Amino acid sequence: MKIEGRVWKFGDNINTDLILPGRAMYFSAEDQAKCVFEANRPGWLDGIAPGDIVIGGENFGTGSSRPAARSLKTIGIAGMAAGSINGLFFRNCVNWGFPALECAGVFDAFDEGDIAGIDLAAGTVENLTTGVTLTGRPVPEVLLKTMAAGGVFPLLQSEGLIAPAG
Amino acid sequence: MGMTAIEKILARAAVDRDAVRPGDLVVVRVDTAVLYDNNFTPGLWRDVLKVHDPDRVVVVMDHRVPSMDINSATGWKTARAFVEKFGIERHHLFGENQGISHVVVAENGYALPGTVLVCGDSHTCSAGAFNCAARGTGYPDMVYAVTKGETWFRVGETVRYEFTGAMPANVSTKDVFLFLADHYGEHAGMNVEFGGPGIASLSIDARRTLTTMGAELSAEFATFEPDEAMLDYVRARNDAPFEAQYPDADADYADIRTVDLAAMEPLVALPDAVLNNAKPAGAVTGVRLDQCFVGSCANGTIEDIATVAQVLKGRKVAKGTRFLVTPGTQRIYLEAVKAGYVETILEAGAVFTPATCGACSGAHMGVLGPDEACITASTRNFKGRMGDNSAKIYMGSPATVAASAVAGEISDPTPFLG
Numbered sequence: 164m165k166i167e168g169r170v171w172k173f174g175d176n177i178n179t180d181l182i183l184p185g186r187a188m189y190f191s192a193e194d195q196a197k198c199v200f201e202a203n204r205p206g207w208l209d210g211i212a213p214g215d216i217v218i219g220g221e222n223f224g225t226g227s228s229r230p231a232a233r234s235l236k237t238i239g240i241a242g243m244a245a246g247s248i249n250g251l252f253f254r255n256c257v258n259w260g261f262p263a264l265e266c267a268g269v270f271d272a273f274d275e276g277d278i279a280g281i282d283l284a285a286g287t288v289e290n291l292t293t294g295v296t297l298t299g300r301p302v303p304e305v306l307l308k309t310m311a312a313g314g315v316f317p318l319l320q321s322e323g324l325i326a327p328a329g
Numbered sequence: 330m331g332m333t334a335i336e337k338i339l340a341r342a343a344v345d346r347d348a349v350r351p352g353d354l355v356v357v358r359v360d361t362a363v364l365y366d367n368n369f370t371p372g373l374w375r376d377v378l379k380v381h382d383p384d385r386v387v388v389v390m391d392h393r394v395p396s397m398d399i400n401s402a403t404g405w406k407t408a409r410a411f412v413e414k415f416g417i418e419r420h421h422l423f424g425e426n427q428g429i430s431h432v433v434v435a436e437n438g439y440a441l442p443g444t445v446l447v448c449g450d451s452h453t454c455s456a457g458a459f460n461c462a463a464r465g466t467g468y469p470d471m472v473y474a475v476t477k478g479e480t481w482f483r484v485g486e487t488v489r490y491e492f493t494g495a496m497p498a499n500v501s502t503k504d505v506f507l508f509l510a511d512h513y514g515e516h517a518g519m520n521v522e523f524g525g526p527g528i529a530s531l532s533i534d535a536r537r538t539l540t541t542m543g544a545e546l547s548a549e550f551a552t553f554e555p556d557e558a559m560l561d562y563v564r565a566r567n568d569a570p571f572e573a574q575y576p577d578a579d580a581d582y583a584d585i586r587t588v589d590l591a592a593m594e595p596l597v598a599l600p601d602a603v604l605n606n607a608k609p610a611g612a613v614t615g616v617r618l619d620q621c622f623v624g625s626c627a628n629g630t631i632e633d634i635a636t637v638a639q640v641l642k643g644r645k646v647a648k649g650t651r652f653l654v655t656p657g658t659q660r661i662y663l664e665a666v667k668a669g670y671v672e673t674i675l676e677a678g679a680v681f682t683p684a685t686c687g688a689c690s691g692a693h694m695g696v697l698g699p700d701e702a703c704i705t706a707s708t709r710n711f712k713g714r715m716g717d718n719s720a721k722i723y724m725g726s727p728a729t730v731a732a733s734a735v736a737g738e739i740s741d742p743t744p745f746l747g
Contacts, residue, residue, distance in 0.1 A: 176515065176602060176604060178711050180709075180711040180712070180713055180714050181711070181712065181713075184713050184718070185690065185691035185692060185713060185714060185715075185716075186691070186713070186716075188367075188690075188692060189370060189400050189401070189692070191372050192372070201718070202712050202713045202718040203712065221515065221517065222515040222517045222547050222604075225515065225517070225545075225547045226451060226544075226709065226711060227451050228449050228450055228451045228465045228466065228467050228468070230373075230467065230468065232467075247515075247517040247518055248517065248518075249517055249547050250464075250483070250485070250517070250518060250547075250549045251451055251464070251465050251466065251467065251544075253483075254466055254467050254470055255467040255469075255470075258467050258469035258470055258473070259467070259469060265518075303354045303483075305354070305481075306354070306481075314469055315469045315470070315472070315473050316375060316469060316472070319375075319472060319473065319476060319477075323378060323379070324377070324378055324379050324472075324476035324477070325375045325376060325377055325378060325472060325476065326375065326376035326377075326378055328375060
């Protein structure tokens, strides 16, 4: 699984409440997505385009179990890489089908607006603007399969364990 | 090399191996899967057609109790229908056995030592106080665990905190957590293990405060090594057999850090983060408070409420300051009534609420307005966590919060505990 897109940078300890604020917890998925980063970067949603990529620092996604990864997917972000990713947030990336990779040093390897190429199976992040390539922690094949399939619900539905949505 | 406590629990639960190492992706049998009200929210809930084993499922209502709007009331109806359809016997929906899920799990001995427990709330690591591989997962994870009886974990390295000494009277394990978060920062991708001679001086409630806050260290698992106090606590609540898992003498740790509990002091985390962001309580001066809160899965224990009552006895909450106290469960509420704590708290001018995630989750029952300042003994002080994005949320122990409520500004609790 490979993605490529324009980079937006966020620093260390970006928490779930910044991605999906408490006030939006019980909104629809579409309305939750209108609140992404409203507290720390108001107006950011107006400048993004489908296929853009988020690059983070250490401990990205710390905090709650809320479906914050789904919000990033809903606004059209193609995927993300960060120096380290909170384990619960990573689970949500897998299970909601949002590509995410841990890669040490990735934050410093990009300026905002650079073009990134992420290969999740190989665990590499390439800065296509500067030509620098970093190797991170590949996503295990079985998890990658779930991530690429759009998360765990399609699988459970195909096995007759849950009903179709709605 | 041997294994750490959490590695041994995961190895025991693994479906295809006898040992685990950092870096492994391991599939494990789930012993207990706890669903809670947010899972049943309209628009999120996916209708489950088959449950792997109803006896391994627990259902608890906690985030929005009593129902705060039609949305939450609709989720409550879905939860009740789910419980009835699949014959889930361990349900805690409303009334005398209801409470915050992690406290309900503790109170009923659902987290057996040496077993695996998952719940779709981040503070599930709370049950690590019982030598249980407990962690928060996402909602889709929970549907997977409930329907298939399994889940997966990426095994991280383990940091061991070796406690020595005993805490001074003005210190709680909330202060110990604030010290760890301030001094050592985040533990993303890693497990923390608590052990050493100092744990003998910590009550089960005090331990659970610490493991609950493991989520705020960004730890994968936060696990206590077993001792008799822990095993007795569980046996008194659940007669099911279990095998507690002790770390091997030659376990391979990423680091072993000795912490002298006697050297701890009351700390306060400044707004927006607990990582590398604390000061001694007495050094945070001139912060006038609109609201003070003690509650949540981390600090709604009977000991926390007793501490609040001790500080408030014969005193009044400052004019212009609101003080809310929320018990972890309705049983704790009743215990606090019988012990006279609730009377003391009400006489001081504070408000006592039913058991709910409430103000901690920022959804209801104590939401902060624009530019308000709050000190909380709960789980999180992220920007916007408890209400408006411009509110300033400080975090301290129940004693520090209660003392601050009396003073109307952030205060060291020491003079109030004499």
